[in-house]
Amino acid sequence: MPIVDADGATGANADETLSATVVGGSGFAGGELLRLLAGHPNFDLAGATSREYAGKSVGSVHPNLRGTDLRFSDPADLDSVDVLFAATPHGVSMEQIDDFYEAADTVVDLSADFRLNTEAQYEEWYDGHDAPEYLDEAVYALPELHREELPGADLVAAGGCNATATILGLYPLFEAGILDGDEQIVADVKVGSSEGGASASKAGSHAERSGVVRPYAPTGHRHEAEIEQELGASVSFSAHAVDMVRGAAATCHVFPDEPVSNGDLWSAFRGAYDEEPFVRLQSGGSGVYRYPEPKAVAGTNYAEVGFELDPGNERVVVFSAIDNLVKGTAGQAVHAANVALGLEETAGLDFQGLHPVGSP
Amino acid sequence: MPIVDADGATGANADETLSATVVGGSGFAGGELLRLLAGHPNFDLAGATSREYAGKSVGSVHPNLRGTDLRFSDPADLDSVDVLFAATPHGVSMEQIDDFYEAADTVVDLSADFRLNTEAQYEEWYDGHDAPEYLDEAVYALPELHREELPGADLVAAGGCNATATILGLYPLFEAGILDGDEQIVADVKVGSSEGGASASKAGSHAERSGVVRPYAPTGHRHEAEIEQELGASVSFSAHAVDMVRGAAATCHVFPDEPVSNGDLWSAFRGAYDEEPFVRLQSGGSGVYRYPEPKAVAGTNYAEVGFELDPGNERVVVFSAIDNLVKGTAGQAVHAANVALGLEETAGLDFQGLHPVGSP
């Protein structure tokens, strides 16, 4: 009997069992998928591939999964399953999408390969696209924005972690007409080291990255493309590495053209999220944790959003916090898959997080 | 379909629903109890008390439980329940044990008040005992050592976190006769800041405690009493604060009187734990995580144990790692309650942990 009610809509297939595989299971996002699918009531985890670790046990790479018998297989040997989750680096899914479809009816992709709607975007922000014919059918995974389009989708594309945090923070203001896209919008984002992925790098070493506030991609971050696509407005985005492992926190500073009241803001955020099982509205209040914080959602599929009105300069500060590997990647993918496949919306995503927790 | 099989024995009452309350729910251990009980299939969480936060929402204290409607009630108003979990500071349970029994048939205590078997121990290590007549019926909670005594127990006493880590590491060596208690045994333990509890202190402030290796209680730690009780041998114990929030890691250095082989050690540890659902044997192997580590079990009820033989000086180094708030406190209590009440042994304890994770 959960004290926190995370139930969402229950679909027609809530009692089904579907086979699933994870392509690219040795990275951080892949590991999260394995953890979530292993505990999911509707998925039967049939396999996990890794080029680098083929033949090795999943637990030797992801120590939280020590004890399982599952071993990584070679990505060349894809068995047929109902659902294929791909957690491969950017560029792989667009190359292998035909193979993925041969192996599975439903493909859920965690890379950037199918997030954007048009080939033109990929030419502007990435190095073009190898399979543009699939872009039309791909659905951006965030159920908060695309719940109607997800059911029955064959190709689901999980959003980027920083984009997810930023979009969820700003979306209510656009929905409520408080912003219309002509304003200057600053998104100042703070991110954990797991965003850098599982590969070793000098900048990502413990000695160099501990205790940092390190600007990276202060301008021109690729996630601007999907933020603009989803919100219909351009955002001035800057990211900073800070000392945590998991988490992305977006602070958006916006200056609406028309004066806005606290009541307007509460209406906007409640209107957008009151029915959402994985968004918590957190603005002020008492105690140590008064605004959205990555720590409060670490390990979970929750996003926290909140705001504060600065009357002197007609600014609204919007806060948004997620676990980049869960709500920002693997949890978002599972959530979207649940909706796409007609399962209970919250299935497999019931972990409530920990308190206290350090660098989440 | 969990890839990690955590199933333990299933008791006769696996389908029952029992009402439960948490006395002292605002501390770190109490918060973990609330989290675990809220997700437990057999417990109906009826209430949580807090002197300091009576009337406030549970989520205002434990941000991971934001969204719940549960509010703390005054400890003076204890409703009748099937099971009462007490997470109060040392000395409270021994004073209120009669009230606890009036409210519930089964009492599970997380303090030190009923861990030791005799009044003499409390006189030696604490300030005596107010209710020594209950000491006989209390069962030390570790199922790995007391699985036979737990079923039907009215009073279950969760072990101390540091003691739990140390006991689980050394127990196989005593069971196998490799140690008999005459040897010099050093337990050098590293612990996270959550062991200090939720109260503010100068030594526990972020600025003073970050990045520390700080000896505390280098001699005379009270957990020595329960270690000696459970193992039948005295241990030279020293604790150090290190920079993590959750976790206790014990490194025990022992010098058996007789030469011992790696095979002997594997036999000892496998014999002790092969059937245990919450103990993972982790010794060597490949990858980044080769020995027991708190990070690998953060948030979970697992203990990891491992060893290495130092042939040159006839030393065995034993490693043991737990999450101090789960396996070291609240998870151990739920595990023991499951066994005591005839529920499925692993019910409510299926979280597999996260990878990567920072300071757990």
Next chain:
Amino acid sequence: MPIVDADGATGANADETLSATVVGGSGFAGGELLRLLAGHPNFDLAGATSREYAGKSVGSVHPNLRGTDLRFSDPADLDSVDVLFAATPHGVSMEQIDDFYEAADTVVDLSADFRLNTEAQYEEWYDGHDAPEYLDEAVYALPELHREELPGADLVAAGGCNATATILGLYPLFEAGILDGDEQIVADVKVGSSEGGASASKAGSHAERSGVVRPYAPTGHRHEAEIEQELGASVSFSAHAVDMVRGAAATCHVFPDEPVSNGDLWSAFRGAYDEEPFVRLQSGGSGVYRYPEPKAVAGTNYAEVGFELDPGNERVVVFSAIDNLVKGTAGQAVHAANVALGLEETAGLDFQGLHPVGSP
């Protein structure tokens, strides 16, 4: 023979020795003063006061100063000295300024009590002022802005740490006319736990503050007052606690009315700081550390500033990083005192920092 040349102007009194005392020596800023003055070639540290620790050794509070014979004295017993440094909480200096002047010719205050120029500002941002007659003679300590006014000043008021980081980042843009105060200017600041001071608090405990990205004072931060005073423009300021002990990093997002080039920006920053001994211009380049970072200046009196131009949205992102306790407080005070007293400008401030360093 320092490889890093930190020499600044040498004043007429470079060979003098002056007696100095620290009022309020047990806090973090006071401890930094003691460290800096103890190693300063021109100051003879005559005493340090602390209400709470009177009679105790300085090293029992500041472990880096273990070994010294100096003990805290009662603040009621102020000896006469040449220079009095006050590191007391806000409100104390304005009450005791007459006593300070009785004890010393020159007073350097590290609190907020004399930073603002007018009583009206104190009424708007604080709780008014007890000694407004001294506001006129107080000089804001930043030599980069007030080098001409400092020599001979009797009362020097060190700026706030967050204000210092923000002001130093934006100042060149105002000096060069790139900004004129009509623009929307966002200052998103990330700060370490030492800003919270040495007192214990629940929010500041290691378990609650580790790994955070925690908004605090997202609007209405008092440092806005001095930023506006020094720059002549209002800034939309928001602060976030992140996981470091020392450090303040300001990211300012500005949108100049007229298009601006990289050359314009380099000119502005070089023009402002090329002669400054304690400002390093750091924009891009190779290696792990390409922009200003608190880690790169931890323990030192340096500020690092840098910028990046975002052509798409006509935004300039300005970065600024300092050690909040040195350049943001105690080092700034010593630097200003050097200038005020005609000493060598960089005397006592030659520590070059460490690499690598963790949470600085």
Next chain:
Amino acid sequence: MPIVDADGATGANADETLSATVVGGSGFAGGELLRLLAGHPNFDLAGATSREYAGKSVGSVHPNLRGTDLRFSDPADLDSVDVLFAATPHGVSMEQIDDFYEAADTVVDLSADFRLNTEAQYEEWYDGHDAPEYLDEAVYALPELHREELPGADLVAAGGCNATATILGLYPLFEAGILDGDEQIVADVKVGSSEGGASASKAGSHAERSGVVRPYAPTGHRHEAEIEQELGASVSFSAHAVDMVRGAAATCHVFPDEPVSNGDLWSAFRGAYDEEPFVRLQSGGSGVYRYPEPKAVAGTNYAEVGFELDPGNERVVVFSAIDNLVKGTAGQAVHAANVALGLEETAGLDFQGLHPVGSP
């Protein structure tokens, strides 16, 4: 006027200026050497070599040295200097020792290549030795043990960081006859990530290494060789990675054959270290920092040592803490060079450390 008196003996050459170069200046130890030599009153830093970064500025690798004009040169172009400091990986110095001597009269080596006295030790613990004819003339750098042998030495070999911490903790007990080498001695050492060096590795990445208590080299650590050499006794050594960047803390558990009193211990430690400028005896007392801690010595050349007697089990627990890159490597080298060359013993080593400081 330093409040902490760090003066040591002043040699005959205290007013000389000597030219110095650093071979292998891009690693962590090399960077510390550059920092220390740049601020040293007697050394004129003539160059720094790096194979990987030849031609690049020193500040692009060591951000604390940003602003200097010094660039790395190719190690093939060694200029003649008075003193050559080598901070190259193990095995390089023994190959190039003849070149080093050609370039300089005095060689100070920070690697393991000349620490051990005999070729047999190198065959047992390493892969043999290429230049065993130099082993006789090399002096182990710790002045606390070798002050008499250092003056005039041509070849000085800095000790290993973990060995340094362990040796300094145990040395007084051997000197005082409390231990004679027949006892079982456990050294349980906790180390920071900078010990792993500047190269990138998966295990050393921030996401994997944050918050760890990770056993490494639990048996058979090579530093056992030099500990045994310096103390004349075998030690059971185990190292653990913990979450700090700088620091090594050794906790030694020893069981003297004869009963020992607190007075005996104080006599032993005072006798060994009372005259030592860089050893602080810290045992108990009040405040947050009561025992040796790496944080209290971070960035400095101090070692802190302390002890506690456990009467029940006749154990003495000895604590020792250093900054692994300073007292454990580069500072020790400079200290030994000062003694070897007849300079003031403490020259260039006067940094007192910071408070508060995070992961040092």
